[in-house]
Amino acid sequence: MRVLVLGSGQLARMMSLAGAPLNIELSAYDVTNGNIVHPLTQTVLGSGLDNAIANADVITAEFEHIPHPILDICEQSGKFLPTTEAIKAGGDRRLEKALLDNAGVRNAKYAVINSREDFDVAIEHVGIPMVLKSALGGYDGKGQWRLKDLADVENIWAQMADCIASSDNQAIVAEEFVPFQREVSLVGARGRDGSIAVYPLAENVHTEGVLSLSTAIADQELQAQAQQMFTSVAESLNYVGVLALEFFDLNGQLVVNEIAPRVHNSGHWTQQGAETCQFENHLRAVCNLPLGSTQLIRETAMINILGEDTLPNELLAMDGVHIHWYGKEKRTGRKMGHINVCSDYSGELQRRLSALADVLDKTAFPALAKFAR
């Protein structure tokens, strides 16, 4: 089986590593330069979307910010999964919010802003405090504002107006601020036959808008809520593959924040902690193979490595610590890799995170501060 991935970053790379044992061969299409590359070695294998499509049995994506003409050509080939509709919704906050409403899942009240007048309407409809997000292209905390005080309206509008003017079809989505206690996410897979398998919820810590720590958690009540919403969204899209839902936990009520129509950073822990990792399950789904068990096999947490390209060697000697580098060149704040930390008995995971906090640089890994001894 030959799978083409739109995008050639770390998610395609990890899919490639997960696919090899199943004899699933991956190639990646770099949408920025039209090259077809091997997602592990980055060797250029050819160029051009038509060639890439012709040599693939199945096409999928590792990110949602893909030019629509490319998605449309992939759609026409009849090989694209999960569905181009899902990818487009993942890349456009307006479509995403409409999709959540359509699937009937709880999400924050919102309004779309194209003009200064729309902003006033949004303030009235949504209320303050509100969160403002660019409809297109924003991720990892970029393209976001918070309006807490009406005195800031003009200042924020100036920045939003620049953003709207900066690209075609751009807009701002205003959302009610949800005073959540924590952020959790659910990663799961839906097969071509409609079967669904979801992983345990992960509790996520973001630092400056970027995920820094994810820990698999066991909470039956929240899990049931999340699974029901996952099923609604996946079925409304006739989705095939791995899908992630990010939630706010508001006093035990989950509110969907956003969806990611792909394998997700908050599911990297599954490489060590689940029976079948999310990368393998995405490939199983799109290749029409049975989904693998999503059962937790070990308590596991994941720590992102941001902007660092070396770690102390002693980490490798620590029990339950697994490092996953992405083979990328160092750049400030760039996702360079992640660390999975596992434990086999209750309480041990906290101790291992504390041991990591002792060894790792505090400024580079701020999410570990709370585990410091």
Added chain:
Amino acid sequence: MRVLVLGSGQLARMMSLAGAPLNIELSAYDVTNGNIVHPLTQTVLGSGLDNAIANADVITAEFEHIPHPILDICEQSGKFLPTTEAIKAGGDRRLEKALLDNAGVRNAKYAVINSREDFDVAIEHVGIPMVLKSALGGYDGKGQWRLKDLADVENIWAQMADCIASSDNQAIVAEEFVPFQREVSLVGARGRDGSIAVYPLAENVHTEGVLSLSTAIADQELQAQAQQMFTSVAESLNYVGVLALEFFDLNGQLVVNEIAPRVHNSGHWTQQGAETCQFENHLRAVCNLPLGSTQLIRETAMINILGEDTLPNELLAMDGVHIHWYGKEKRTGRKMGHINVCSDYSGELQRRLSALADVLDKTAFPALAKFAR
């Protein structure tokens, strides 16, 4: 870190998959045609041993039947690990037996046969029944004879004489037959700093001389014996990397049958069953990184896939079943992949092997017959 592997088969492939998350990049040198290839994709990256060596930080091997001139050139580069002496001993039964004697570990009485007269001396010294093995090139049951009855001496000698004449420096090693109850093996790693970490013993079932089933076992008494012999052999060679010792279990006394100076088929279960798999630990050792924990995390067995290139899809839906294909073209008897089967509680592994026996073809997987219900 760039590691060159002599040999481009499934062991190099699995090292490549294990090395990627550590940013260890592998290339493989095909000793039969001089090509440098990527061990996962088999893409030709270049040719010539000098080029291969120049582009590597470390050189290692995935098999022991390597022409000595190639090993000697690698040795001269100063980059080769575990040591060319170990690889040569792994490929020559005479050197291997001398090495075992030198390390002071229990092994079967033996004699080297170069002529018809030597055969008589061997019969007197070793006694019958005896096992006869070609000194060079024999593996997976090829180039082996058993002498149980003196009436067969001339017939067997004729075959052995052909074998001796067939290549330079060939000979036969006669060994006392060990009436063992079972075969077990120990896979472990030794680091550059002399640290040693061994995995739990595996119990192995061979079918027609080829490994068909390996199961990690817990036996403190045997483990201690095996570990002591592992340490003796590894230290006598100043070995660096993963090393496997195969034993006969003779009434609770282990007798070394042979050594494999590399990652080993009976250690494939570590991919799912151990904290750190053998492929990662070999790379850690040769790259001078700390060894990873070899602790058992789940009861695990491994079943070889021989000569088959498809399996029923339903296997993928079975809990704890993980398939590892090698991306090879089908050939009768060829090692095409393996299946790891894990369980989380006592007794479950047998049940899962029984479930596999129900689904898999009995002639293709004879080792599963004993689990059939």
